[in-house]
Amino acid sequence: xxxxxxxxxxxxxxxxxxxxxxxxxxxxxxxxxxxxxxxxxxxxxxxxxxxxxxxxxxxxxxxxxxxxxxxxxxxxxxxxxxxxxxxxxxxxxxxxxxxxxxxxxxxxxxxxxxxxxxxxxxxxxxxxxxxxxxxxxxxxxxxxxxxxxxxxxxxxxxxxxxxxxxxxxxxxxxxxxxxxxxxxxxxxxxxxxxxxxxxxxxxxxxxxxxxxxxxxxxxxxxxxxxxxxxxxxxxxxxxxxxxxxxxxxxxxxxxxxxxxxxxxxxxxxxxxxxxxxxxxxxxxxxxxxxxxxxxxxxxxxxxxxxxxxxxxxxxxxxxxxxxxxxxxxxxxxxxxxx
Numbered sequence: 196x197x198x199x200x201x202x203x204x205x206x207x208x209x210x211x212x213x214x215x216x217x218x219x220x221x222x223x224x225x226x227x228x229x230x231x232x233x234x235x236x237x238x239x240x241x242x243x244x245x246x247x248x249x250x251x252x253x254x255x256x257x258x259x260x261x262x263x264x265x266x267x268x269x270x271x272x273x274x275x276x277x278x279x280x281x282x283x284x285x286x287x288x289x290x291x292x293x294x295x296x297x298x299x300x301x302x303x304x305x306x307x308x309x310x311x312x313x314x315x316x317x318x319x320x321x322x323x324x325x326x327x328x329x330x331x332x333x334x335x336x337x338x339x340x341x342x343x344x345x346x347x348x349x350x351x352x353x354x355x356x357x358x359x360x361x362x363x364x365x366x367x368x369x370x371x372x373x374x375x376x377x378x379x380x381x382x383x384x385x386x387x388x389x390x391x392x393x394x395x396x397x398x399x400x401x402x403x404x405x406x407x408x409x410x411x412x413x414x415x416x417x418x419x420x421x422x423x424x425x426x427x428x429x430x431x432x433x434x435x436x437x438x439x440x441x442x443x444x445x446x447x448x449x450x451x452x453x454x455x456x457x458x459x460x461x462x463x464x465x466x467x468x469x470x471x472x473x474x475x476x477x478x479x480x481x482x483x484x485x486x487x488x489x490x491x492x493x494x495x496x497x498x499x500x501x502x503x504x505x506x507x508x509x510x511x512x513x514x515x516x517x518x519x520x521x522x523x524x525x526x527x528x529x530x531x532x533x
Contacts, residue, residue: 196236196243196255203263206284208277212256213263215243216289219252224521224529225291227282227317228255231300231325232432233378235262235423238299241510242517249518254285254294258302260431262423268430270438274447275308283313295525297321297465297517299504300475301435304328310458311451319525320458321465321517324475324501326483330456332449336440343479351474354390357397358436364429370400371421381407383500387473411505463491463524467513471500491528493520 196215204212215236219225226246230238236255243253257264259278282305286294296317298306303325309317311330320327336355344350357363367374377389377399385406389396408417438444458464466484468477477496484492495516499509 196240201263202288204285204288206281208280210259210265210267210281211263212259212265212281212285214254214256214285216255216285217247217253218289220250223250223252224525225252225254225289225294226521227286227294227296228253229282229296229298229302229305230255230258230261231298231302232435233261233424233429234300237262237419238504241504241507242514245514246518251521252289252291252294254289254291256282256285258305260434261427266427266431268434270434270441270443273434273438274444275305276312276447276450278305279308279312282309283316286316292316293318295319295321295521297323298325299323300325300501304435310462311455314455314459314462317462318529319463319465319521321467321520322480323467323503323513324469324472324480326466326480327458327464327487328483329486330448330451332445332451334439334442334445334448336442346479346482347476349387349391350393351391351476351479353393354396355436355440356393358433359440360397363397364433366397366400367429368425370403371424373400373402373404375408375412375417375420376404376406379408379412379502379505381409383471383473386501390474409500409502409506411502411507457487458490460490461528463493463520463528465493465495465517465520467503467516468494468496469499469501469503469509470496471498474501491524493524 200215200217228239235257239255246253260266296306296309303322306320307328340350380386389399468480497503497509497512503509
């Protein structure tokens with residue numbers, strides 16, 4: 196990703212956003228790529244050049260809390276409606292009327308709400324690892340844990356407790372090498388053992404746990420991660436978890452009218468399931484997408500773990516499957532609307 200293509204924008208709620216932008220050639224699609232935790236726009240570095248070369252417009256923000264974008268530490272600033280408006284502000288600044296949204300990890304949560312709050316600005320939605328999620332004005336974290344455990348046999352999201360603790364950010368910063376071993380492990384069971392057992396994640400960090408990391412995490416990439424998060428900290432990124440464990444998204448979801456609870460039937464959907472992801476299980480993702488039987492849903496399996504975008508082989512597969520979907524499904528759907 197060419198550093199010259201990064202821009203800064205002070206948006207409508209006064210936050211500075213740092214984002215990557217390349218304009219579409221002719222009438223090609225513009226795609227908005229939304230990263231999750233703990234990443235920046237750099238997460239898409241193996242995908243973006245491919246689409247640039249094919250003439251696609253590409254917009255890749257450092258989302259709120261990350262990279263060169265502002266980092267408020269009040270979790271109320273992370274309502275999906277607000278994060279959605281932040282993205283729309285970037286579209287406005289770039290003169291893009293409509294785009295395709297693609298999310299990974301927490302980016303999928305953000306993308307899930309775009310058809311609820313701004314359906315007129317997006318023509319299709321893609322989700323990697325984490326599926327589309329319905330608005331939940333009665334969300335309760337404990338019930339959510341119980342429901343996921345009933346589906347998977349273990350508490351996939353038990354780590355949210357630690358991530359929501361006061362001081363968790365400092366522990367992560369002080370034990371950042373252990374953090375990399377825990378979230379980017381070479382062995383998938385390491386991630387499951389840390390994430391799906393209450394207090395396990397915290398105990399591993401405090402014990403300075405070390406394990407082999409995924410091959411994508413070269414010494415250079417490890418240094419980039421350390422430099423990025425030692426500079427910016429984890430307090431703001433953890434707001435994405437705190438707002439959930441506080442059941443504080445409910446009022447935001449409650450504002451969505453019944454007519455907008457689902458994505459428009461005219462908008463194609465894509466779900467990329469990671470077969471080796473021990474936290475965001477593909478079976479759960481498929482079940483979520485199956486709640487949209489009347490929609491045009493494409494599901495593709497990838498033989499990788501949670502970090503599909505980081506491994507060259509799986510990133511290669513992702514970009515080609517997305518491209519095939521754009522060309523075979525999204526573009527024809529768009530032409531049929533006109």
